[in-house]
Amino acid sequence: MAVDAEIYKKMLKELGANVQLLAVSKTKTAADILALYALGQRDFGENYVQELVEKQQQLPADIRWHFIGHLQSNKVRSIVPFVYLIHGVDSLRLLKEIDRQAAKTGRVVDVLLQVHIAREETKFGLDAAEVGEVMQAAPAMGAVRVRGLMGMASNTEDAEAVRAEFRALKDVLDHWFPGDGILSMGMSGDYRIAIEEGSNMVRIGSLLFGARG
Ligand SMILES: *Cc1c(COP(=O)(O)O)cnc(C)c1O
Numbered sequence: 410m411a412v413d414a415e416i417y418k419k420m421l422k423e424l425g426a427n428v429q430l431l432a433v434s435k436t437k438t439a440a441d442i443l444a445l446y447a448l449g450q451r452d453f454g455e456n457y458v459q460e461l462v463e464k465q466q467q468l469p470a471d472i473r474w475h476f477i478g479h480l481q482s483n484k485v486r487s488i489v490p491f492v493y494l495i496h497g498v499d500s501l502r503l504l505k506e507i508d509r510q511a512a513k514t515g516r517v518v519d520v521l522l523q524v525h526i527a528r529e530e531t532k533f534g535l536d537a538a539e540v541g542e543v544m545q546a547a548p549a550m551g552a553v554r555v556r557g558l559m560g561m562a563s564n565t566e567d568a569e570a571v572r573a574e575f576r577a578l579k580d581v582l583d584h585w586f587p588g589d590g591i592l593s594m595g596m597s598g599d600y601r602i603a604i605e606e607g608s609n610m611v612r613i614g615s616l617l618f619g620a621r622g
Pocket of ligand 1: 561596597614
């Protein structure tokens with residue numbers, strides 16, 4: 410499916426001024442990204458380091474690239490020179506490595522901590538106590554700034570379960586970032602619930618670009 414301008418415009422209108430749209434472009438071509446770019450979209454999210462680095466080299470320099478996948482410490486170096494926001498920081502060790510690499514480039518890199526909210530065992534993320542440990546340690550790091558939280562709800566039809574997970578994440582946000590945190594929650598299937606529960610950044614792939622093959 411090609412990018413549909415009407416769907417994009419409707420989405421922006423629905424989100425309004427307080428919820429930022431991150432277009433998740435993993436597996437999509439440079440042409441797909443440029444089609445959305447031509448409509449004004451500047452924030453794009455990718456899950457794989459190699460793919461992100463290649464796209465960043467090919468595409469316009471004013472795109473704000475978000476990394477939303479699981480980041481391995483040995484790959485931090487490749488994205489730190491240009492990445493706009495890293496959503497999935499799930500250990501103190503990873504945060505320290507981002508700080509170390511960012512310091513070398515002279516940048517201060519913004520990140521979100523990924524919190525484990527889903528009941529599924531397989532999803533990555535910190536629990537509430539671990540968020541506290543990372544938040545205590547973060548101010549000592551000069552080249553990384555923790556701006557908020559990110560989470561993924563369970564992949565279930567049970568809307569109330571999803572709502573409860575999002576609500577729990579918002580509670581953690583309000584504790585550590587009263588009034589000013591980025592809350593990255595909500596994808597194509599659950600973004601409406603996420604916004605009702607306080608999301609201010611939604612990560613939308615398939616609704617904008619069509620299903621991934
Ligand atoms: C792929 C992905 C998305 C987008 O998913 P859609 O269901 O296509 O909107 C959002 N967040 C993360 C972390 C992803 O990996």
